[in-house]
Amino acid sequence: MAPERSAGRDPGERHGQPAEPAERVGQAVDQVGQVVGQAQQVVGHAVEDIGSYIRSQREAAQVSMRQLARSAGVSNPYLSQVERGLRKPSAEILQQIAKGLRISAEALYVRAGILEERPAGRVTDAVLTDPTLNERQKRVLLDVYESFRRENDLPDDTPTATQTSSSQTRK
Known part of the structure; x- marks a missing residue:
């Protein structure tokens, strides 16, 4: 009869018995789900951040949404969704928006998480x-x-x- 382990016990063990493979898989799935949830929150915040940054830059430059959409080559509804954090624009769209605002594309890339600051x-x-x-x-x-x-x-x-x-x- 093997001695019961107490220290360093696998969290899925019960009374010294190893967890069943199904239990371990379930635990792993739960952990992955938590990590994915946290990542979604971070991405969601980044999308909102880039949108609010674009809006503030547009307002500071006194450019209307319609003017910026036209100069960036995107539709007015799309730009509105970007500014409200509902869409995450690609690097190419960010570059076009930066040109339309006459600001550094790098600043937008950093805000969007494409480049490190x-x-x-x-x-x-x-x-x-x-x-x-x-x-x-x-x-x-x-x-x-x-x-x-x-x-x-x-x-x-x-x-x-x-x-x-x-x-x-x-x-």
Whole structure:
């Protein structure tokens, strides 16, 4: 007769007897269900967050929903659903919305969870989010700023490679 284990017991064990395979499967399914539920909450929050962020940026830029929908190439009802957190736009749609708002697509990607937030300086953030500057002007300002930082041997605060490569094609 085997001695009964007390410490480190499998949660499905009863009175020293191992849990039945069906019980273990049931427990695993319950755990997976809990994890999925938590993930859905996080995704739901991210969708609401990107929608409210787009709405606030649109309102700050004093652009109507109809104007933004037209410039982004999406329908007015679709954009409304995005802003209310009912739909999660693709990276391509986010890029079009960013162009329509004249803001950094990277900022939208970070809010949507597509990109991880990178450490950036206040100057870079201010330039990238300034609605009065076009993309070329933003790039020129950031290039000058970064050249001064390099000249002074300070850490690089350069925007992502996609922004850098798109600016190089315009030069």
